Amino acid sequence: MNFCVKCGCDCEESLEGMCIDCWLNGRKLTSLPHHVDLKTCTNCGEFYIGDRWVRTDLEDAVIKAALNARDILKDADYLAQEVSLEENDPRVYTVTVWTHLDVMGHETEDEASTIVRLKNSVCKPCSRKLGSYYTSILQIRSGAKELSPELKEETLAMVEDSVARQAVNNKQLFITKMEIVPGGVDVYLSSISLGKSLAKELSDAYCAETKESPKLVGQTSDGQDMYRLTYLVRLPEYHVGDVVVCEGRYCKLTSVSGIGGRVLDLMNFREHSVRRSEMEDLRIHEKSADLMDATVINRSENEIQVMHPSNYSMVDLRVPEGFEAGETVKTVMIDDVLYLVP
Numbered sequence: 001m002n003f004c005v006k007c008g009c010d011c012e013e014s015l016e017g018m019c020i021d022c023w024l025n026g027r028k029l030t031s032l033p034h035h036v037d038l039k040t041c042t043n044c045g046e047f048y049i050g051d052r053w054v055r056t057d058l059e060d061a062v063i064k065a066a067l068n069a070r071d072i073l074k075d076a077d078y079l080a081q082e083v084s085l086e087e088n089d090p091r092v093y094t095v096t097v098w099t100h101l102d103v104m105g106h107e108t109e110d111e112a113s114t115i116v117r118l119k120n121s122v123c124k125p126c127s128r129k130l131g132s133y134y135t136s137i138l139q140i141r142s143g144a145k146e147l148s149p150e151l152k153e154e155t156l157a158m159v160e161d162s163v164a165r166q167a168v169n170n171k172q173l174f175i176t177k178m179e180i181v182p183g184g185v186d187v188y189l190s191s192i193s194l195g196k197s198l199a200k201e202l203s204d205a206y207c208a209e210t211k212e213s214p215k216l217v218g219q220t221s222d223g224q225d226m227y228r229l230t231y232l233v234r235l236p237e238y239h240v241g242d243v244v245v246c247e248g249r250y251c252k253l254t255s256v257s258g259i260g261g262r263v264l265d266l267m268n269f270r271e272h273s274v275r276r277s278e279m280e281d282l283r284i285h286e287k288s289a290d291l292m293d294a295t296v297i298n299r300s301e302n303e304i305q306v307m308h309p310s311n312y313s314m315v316d317l318r319v320p321e322g323f324e325a326g327e328t329v330k331t332v333m334i335d336d337v338l339y340l341v342p
């Protein structure tokens with residue numbers, strides 16, 4: 001049989017020799033510091049809670065910051081809580097927390113409050129962004145002397161899309177800057193793996209050659225070598241839609257992928273694939289942008305009659321099975337003969 005050292009009552013269980021009532025009397029079971037500083041990034045608006053930057057609303061951030069600072073006495077077990085929040089001014093809040101606790105099977109509640117102050121800060125990714133930080137450069141070049149404006153636009157859109165997609169779950173990934181340089185574009189990136197993945201993506205989409213070269217730029221604080229990687233992506237001169245010469249035959253390039261491409265023979269309209277290693281032998285006969293429009297005069301099953309785009313004579317053109325000619329069709333001159341480019 002125990003008895004309480006304070007009030008003398010008989011009690012089944014005791015804490016530090018006291019009955020539960022005497023032990024609880026005047027004791028703070030929970031505590032909060034006088035104030036808690038809550039860092040918020042002035043650039044992206046995220047809050048630093050626990051040990052990381054999170055995107056959430058202000059009220060949630062203030063409450064979480066307060067709750068993270070709460071101490072609960074070890075003899076008490078947490079059951080539930082109620083929280084109230086009061087704005088003192090837009091950057092200072094009073095948070096009061098009622099915590100329901102279990103002490104030796106006895107339910108009780110304790111109140112504590114603190115002041116949460118917002119402090120301006122800049123998160124690491126933002127400070128890197130603002131500081132023009134980069135660790136890799138993607139150099140987009142063309143086999144031709146200049147990267148055409150269309151290709152520039154197309155590849156940059158692909159790069160921006162891809163970075164936006166990857167950055168959804170990782171805001172350490174970003175484009176620091178893009179720079180138009182003679183012969184192409186340089187894209188400065190926050191991460192080496194990002195540069196690598198973009199180079200691969202472009203290489204697969206265009207059957208482009210890539211080359212990576214590291215450059216030692218210094219050492220980290222713990223003495224490790226620090227590198228920047230440059231990924232050169234040289235886009236081939238050919239492009240989907242161009243008329244190319246493939247093994248001596250005139251063909252339309254219909255698709256390009258990481259493993260090669262496909263071409264459509266303009267003489268017999270048969271399509272076949274070209275291995276990646278053979279792609280570099282393709283010679284451009286006519287860029288797709290330079291193909292001539294010919295007005296369609298008549299249509300029959302295997303043929304259409306068009307007006308020759310340069311001498312205006314009537315020309316019969318063979319068409320592939322199932323080809324639906326519109327008002328005009330794309331054509332190309334090969335050895336002074338007009339051919340359809342379906």
Ligand SMILES: [Zn+2]
Binds near residue numbers: 005006007021
């Ligand atoms: Zn007692």
Ligand SMILES: [Zn+2]
Binds near residue numbers: 041042045046126
């Ligand atoms: Zn930020």
